[in-house]
Amino acid sequence: MSLSITYRRDAMRMREPFRISGYLLNAMPAVIVTLGDGTHFGHGEAAGVYYLNDDPPHMEREIERVRPAxxxxxxxxxLQSLLPPGGARNALDCALWELESLQTGTPVWRLAGVPEPRPQVTTFTLPADDPAEILRRLEGFTGATAIKLKLEGDLAADTERVRAVRARRPxxxxxxxxxxxxxxxxLEPLAALLVDQGVALLEQPVRRGSEHLLDGWDAxxxxxxxxxxxxxxxxxxHQGRFDIxxxxxxKCGGLTEGLAMVAEARRLGLxxxxxxxxxxVLSTAPGFVLAQLCDVVDLDGPYFLAEPGADRGIYQAGKVMVPAHFWGVG
Structure with a gap:
């Protein structure tokens, strides 16, 4: 079966700048791929991995490299052996999942062997900004029951941020x-602060490549x-260094590897x-399929886009629900 391949870029501008440690993000540009067999057309969206320079030009070069195949x-x-993990393989892999769903009339979740999707509690993310700005943005999360707060690596400033959020939303x-x-x-003073403030999870405290700093730490x-x-x-x-x-x-290059990672994480007790x-929502849909197998869900991306109505109504009462018709067969 031969396939046609087209792709385009989308600026994916955010409605407000978003600050994290080391970056101020105004947009998360994406590549949107369409694969077709002449009758059915599958779609996949990828933003790549910004901290590895996996940007739209790089993703497009990778797609062209495997165009003949x-x-x-x-x-x-x-596809798994043709491209390394990253945005290009993610967009193509997800497009192939949707294409198969349309060709067979089978929902992606059923093809993937996961439970029929149900709404999931999702975190909504606050930037590593000054406390007044954080609290202003927090006011928009009226229905949220789970919050993720970005830190910047300045313990004094981060202490103020954590305490401000916890005081406003105990x-x-x-x-x-x-x-x-x-x-x-x-690590120790940070952990003491987080435990004192009832924080449930610490994500990525140290630099990529410095994971040895966690060896022997009883967090x-x-x-x-x-x-x-x-x-x-x-x-x-990195087994033994992280809990989750x-x-x-x-990052991993698509739903195919994502499913394999879930299985391996469970085998390792993570x-x-x-x-x-x-x-x-197009990029969120395959993540939502994977969410049915996960302990923590952080799929708030569409909420922050500048385009009016970009979230397509998928957020209600602190939960995310992506109906199957957004991607594949409903």
Whole structure:
């Protein structure tokens, strides 16, 4: 079966700038791929991995590199060996999932062997900004029951941020994401602060490549890997250093590897989280399929886009629900 391949870029501008450790994000540009057999057309969206320079030009070069194999009708398993983990493989893999769903009349969740999707509690993310700005944005999360707060690696400033959010919303499940911001000497005082403030999860406290700083640390709360674990190989490499792995399809290269990572994480006794690199409902849909198998869900990307109505009504009462008709067969 031969396939046609087209792709386009989308600026994916955010309605407000978003600050994390080391970055101020105004947009998360994406590549949207369409694969067709002449009758059915599957779609996939990827933002890549910004901290690895996996941007739209790089993703497009990767797609062109494997165009002959794609046009010849390569399947998902074949794609795994053609491209490394990253945005290009994610967009193509997700497009192949939707194409198969349409060709067979079978929902993607059923093809993937996961339970029929149900609404999931999702975190809504606050930037690493000054407390007044954080609280202003928090006012928009009226229905949220789970909040993720970005930290910047300055313990004094981050203490103010955590305390401000907890004082305003003592009721929510609260996690923090350091985005690689801290060093070894910060870990104990940071953990003490988080335990005192009832924070449930610490995500990515140290830099990618410095995971050895966690060796032997008896953390008093669960620690999640994001930047430190991109794919299945890195999941195995860092076992024993983290309690939870944050699986993002842009990092691991698509739903196919994401499902394999969930299975391997469970085998290793790890918790599983699903996140995204911002993006539209199209990029959220395959993550939502994976969310049915996860302990923590962080799929708030469409909420932050500038386009009016970009979230397509998928958020209600602190939960996310992506109906199947947004991607594949309903």
């Amino acid at each position: 794609l046009e010849a009708g390569v399947d998902r398993l074949g 009721d929510v499940w609260l996690s923090v994401d350091a985005n690689q911001g801290f060093g070894a000497t910060d 008093p709360l669960p620690v999640a890997a994001d930047e430190s674990i991109l794919d299945l190989a890195e999941l195995r490499r 792995v944050n699986i993002k399809l842009d 918790g599983v989280m699903v996140g995204n690199m911002a993006g539209s």
